[in-house]
Amino acid sequence: MRGNRPTRRAVLRQWLALPALPAALALSAASAPGAERRLVPTPACDDREDTTPSQTEGPFHKPDSPMRHEFVPEDAGGQVTLVGLVLTPRCRPVTNALVDIWHADPDGAYDNDGFRFRGHQFTDPDGRYWVRTLRPGLYGSRTRHYHVKIQPEGGPLLTTQLYFPGEARNGDDWLFDPALVMTMAEVGDGELGRFDFVVDV
Numbered sequence: 001m002r003g004n005r006p007t008r009r010a011v012l013r014q015w016l017a018l019p020a021l022p023a024a025l026a027l028s029a030a031s032a033p034g035a036e037r038r039l040v041p042t043p044a045c046d047d048r049e050d051t052t053p054s055q056t057e058g059p060f061h062k063p064d065s066p067m068r069h070e071f072v073p074e075d076a077g078g079q080v081t082l083v084g085l086v087l088t089p090r091c092r093p094v095t096n097a098l099v100d101i102w103h104a105d106p107d108g109a110y111d112n113d114g115f116r117f118r119g120h121q122f123t124d125p126d127g128r129y130w131v132r133t134l135r136p137g138l139y140g141s142r143t144r145h146y147h148v149k150i151q152p153e154g155g156p157l158l159t160t161q162l163y164f165p166g167e168a169r170n171g172d173d174w175l176f177d178p179a180l181v182m183t184m185a186e187v188g189d190g191e192l193g194r195f196d197f198v199v200d201v
């Protein structure tokens with residue numbers, strides 16, 4: 001039942017209000033029951049982390065997207081709020097890293113004339129990014145995915161894709177990588193996703 005769950009905005013507010021790495025733990029504790037606990041697992045920082053796998057850019061990237069966190073209006077239905085960190089392999093937050101996200105619309109079409117479902121931002125002092133958007137549609141042979149480019153200041157460019165858990169077509173898409181699956185949770189008014197990128201800096 002969604003009625004007792006916190007809203008996306010409430011969880012996002014918590015996420016942005018707390019220092020990043022302690023926030024992951026605090027938010028999970030503060031947001032019981034289970035959905036949010038699963039949503040914001042604390043990154044495993046005990047040892048050196050593997051860097052996030054790269055994937056093909058695909059044919060639909062456009063440079064010079066607008067700088068924004070919100071791809072859809074606040075009252076749009078079916079929203080996904082995706083949050084996460086950009087981290088070094090030693091689990092330190094990467095500040096001011098470029099995070100460029102683009103994806104198909106709910107019908108599986110890319111806006112190649114304008115910038116619908118396209119935008120970039122820079123991580124905050126705690127390495128956080130967030131975006132409010134929708135679930136992308138399916139197209140061609142692809143399972144559901146977001147495209148992302150991450151570039152730390154003066155660092156290497158990571159181009160990759162993010163996937164949804166439990167998608168029927170994940171197993172049929174040769175690009176699908178389980179290491180790139182977001183953690184998703186239903187909240188009061190939509191979905192929250194979480195993915196932390198580890199970049200080679």
Ligand SMILES: [Fe+2]
Pocket residue numbers: 058060104142145147
């Ligand atoms: Fe795509």
